[in-house]
Amino acid sequence: PLESLPGYTAPSDSEAVLAVPREAVLQTGERALVYVESDPGVYRGVEVTLGTLAQDETGFHYYPVLTGLRDGDTVVVRGGFVIDSQMQLAGKPSLFTARGLNSSVASPTPSTNLDTDRQTHCPVMGSLIDPEVYIDYKGVKVYFCCWGCDDKFIANPDEYLPRLPQPMRKKITQALALDNENKQVICPVMDNEVVEDVYTDYMGVRVYFCCKPCIEKFNDAPDRYILKLPAFLQRQIEEARVAQEDGHD
DSSP: OOOGSSTTOOOOOOOOOOEEGGGOOEEESSOOEEEEETTTTTTEEEOOOOOOOOTTHHHOOOEEEEESSSTTOOOOOOSSSHHHHHHHHTTOOOOOOTTTGGOOOOOOOOOTTSSSSOBOOOTTSSOEEEEEEEEEEETEEEESSSTHHHHHHHHHHHHGGGGOHHHHHHHHHHHHHHHHHOOOOOOTTOOOOOOOTTTTTTTEEEEESHHHHHHHHHHHHHHHTTTTTTTHHHHHHHHHHHHHHHHHH
């Protein structure tokens, strides 16, 4: 037991220690670096002197910071290597170049639109964005940390849209609403996404489904499922019925 070792002294009351999460620290064999956000979207590298890696009672790992940072500094926890790589490409001091380190700044996160909040992080990976990696999604530029994240975003936008700044989400939501106003995207039978080549012309109105068995279910009880169609299709079907009844009269 620790208490039985020669010279053991019971710890006194603990004091607050300036510390950062382990993930915030970039290290080489000679140097430790933390990136600090000096202004929104603007970062500077700070060389720090660290204490021994520690762990609290919840399992959270952190480094005590002996020199380099001040209480209240905002540090980059994820994406530090992305910033450092951009510093290196720009020929600025970085993790591997010490001279002038604490005076250098990086601005790797451009504004996506002048009239919206700035997007700083990839909605897929959570890393800082690369200003050269983006797509135009529903009229809004969405940035990512690397190519590949754009494919994941397009494949499942509902998962990643909540991670974008609120003004961007609002514009995209409005655009999606306009798209869906005159387009059927959901099968009225199974509530799945429709397939373009699976459809029937009901009373002259084209209705799409997710699979062929849904067509049979729809035809067996159309009134049950018509109410689940977009309003514009319901109007077209109702107009077709009225025209058909007038014709019979």
